[in-house]
Amino acid sequence: MSSPDTLCRKAIPRMKRIVVKVGTSSLTYDNGKINLRFLDHLARQISDLKNRGLQVILVTSGAIGIGFPELGFKEKPAYLPYKQASAAVGQGILMNIYEHLFREYGHVVGQLLLTKGDAVNSKRYLHMHGTLLSLLELGAVPIINENDAVTADEIKIGDNDTLSAIVASIAEADLLIILSDIDGLYDSDPRKNKNACLIHEVPVFTRDIFRMAGGAGTSQGTGGMYTKIQAAEICVHSGIDMVIAKSTIPEVLERIMDGENIGTFFKGENVHPQLKKRDIIIGTAVKGKILVDEGCRRALLTKGSSLLPVGIIGTEGRFSEGDTVAVYCQNDEVARGITHYSSEDIGLIKGLHTEQLKEGLGMEPPYDTVIHRDNLLVMK
Template identity: 80%
Template sequence: MSSPDTVRADIPRKKRVVIKVGTSSLTYANGKMNLRFMDHLARQISDLRNRGIQVILVTSGAIGIGFPELGFKEKLSLLPYKQASAAVGQGILMNIYEHLFREYGHVVGQLLFTKGDAVNSKRYLYMRGTLSALLELGAIPVINENDAVTADEIKIGDNDTLSAIVASIAEADLLIILSDIDGLYTADPRKDPKAELIHEVPEFSRDIFRIAGGAGTSQGTGGMYTKIQAAEICVHSGIDMIIAKGSLPDVILHIMDGDNIGTLFKGENVHPQLKKRDVIIGTAVKGKILVDGGCRKALLDKGSSLLAVGITGIEGSFEEGDTVSVYYGDEELARGITHYSSGDIEKIKGLHSGEMAKALGGEAPYDTVIHRDNLLVMR
């Protein structure tokens, strides 16, 4: 294995990592599970967790694993059959992951994701909250697209893109895409023997798409092109991304040690506030929350969450999960995704966190009205 690379010297310091694994790595050509690989994967991820690194696993494989169980001999094209295969395969897949990770002393939690979870502010809020809670509690989130109930027109379509979206939502430091090739080459290595591996892409350019081909293996849906699409999302979100060959011994551990494996796409130097812009700014503002001077100072100078105690009033009618503006007088301070409806905020405005439950007539699900992770300061 190559020695640590100075370009990758910061990789061992990453604290939150998303790892994506494809169908071609998880299954054999006949659709049966590659248990040796899955055990190898679970052991490496468990070791990262033992180091204190938070890990999210984005997995393909449900359809590929399900179709031989239903008697099919080749990849399917009819949507209901694909969805039926996903329904069968997802249960089998999670059962194996749960067993393997438990053997290594770790708990997994399953999340099934659709495109709507990324573009709908309320579902984005729930998804982000669930991910954060699982990581905080020491579990390993295992994410797949919800193929069993998702029609093609509302699908993300491939788990390379899904993994990049998850990395962005989770504000991960690194995305590792494990593939059946070593990384990005100057040309298709299956066709051009002179093709050379590109170890680093310091600055993303759309010219990179020119050297990416179509779909990959008969089991998977993604080729190099979808991995470049994932890299574009990550880079613009300030997240590093590495494409590497999943079958290499201890490949994840070597990557996290800073070894020069695969292709590294360097994330841009993005201010954390800008990572929230697409979801918050791109969503229609449904109302206003008015705050006092102390709250203004906390939001602008301390990067605080919006608490009920600093709220003086509201304008408009909105629901939990809607995007709202935060105003001090005529000055727009921020925009964010609210945990509470306008009706509930009327009940809790000006109150400390410990007083909210009584005002609501039941347990307050959140201490904050808008958490700082879902708040975009407008200056």
């Protein structure tokens, strides 16, 4: 642990891509009604950060918490179908408010309903990654929520804390900011120990930090400090910095991005960009091989190139779009990645230049690359 005057945060003002996660306890009052003042404050801050030139992704809880009072419940129901019904109602209400507020501040939003399963299924990961980066490239604010309305096994404690860390990793963000009803990580439970001290910075993550965390938070929300530490562990090992801070601090996002000593800062490890891709690519079964020529091998190894059809000479095995495949040059594995094309389609476009793909496929090609460099792990 470190003292408040360390320099861990000095890089924050130079960061360009951030993920902001906000919990149900911040979005609603104790009676379950929507806290419109907070939502307006949040939208204004994110819009101002966008105006600075930052790319911002918002991961929001609140669908169930906002939906259950609308259906006449006095508290969050325990019966799973009622939770899902509450989510179905709450998602629409929440997005309608976000869309209205951000439009007032001159920005467009796009909704993605995801689950943690989207990050471990390579085909779903591929499409999620592409959609997320396209929204950022086109200047929109992606707003992400877990898909509570249909995904039973995802409705459990802390899902959106860990989901926000997974989103940060997929988006290759510089920083994750988790806003909640707590100031940050304390050395003991401040509800039980009035002398508990706020830890301002965690330059090195250790498993001992979990011992400082408690259980779930408020009756509206699902996540306690423990799940935020789980999110920190994911971020740190992905090379992403993270801050836990109290959502009610005035201009909290802008002040964090200015480098102010607010909340608890977790320093990401120095992770090589290639290693960030390892879990999704190495962690899934290889379904086949793509065989490339020597020129393609050199481009992949030395130039950081995507895998293009022109360098492909053949395939082995049958695989589909979104499968993990190995890339071979003669008998050596050069790389591994998630393919945009099936083995059958690669048979039609192998050796072709980009401008020839439409003729080879007999239709407009969905991608210029067979494996984009963002989804390609070069094997050392």
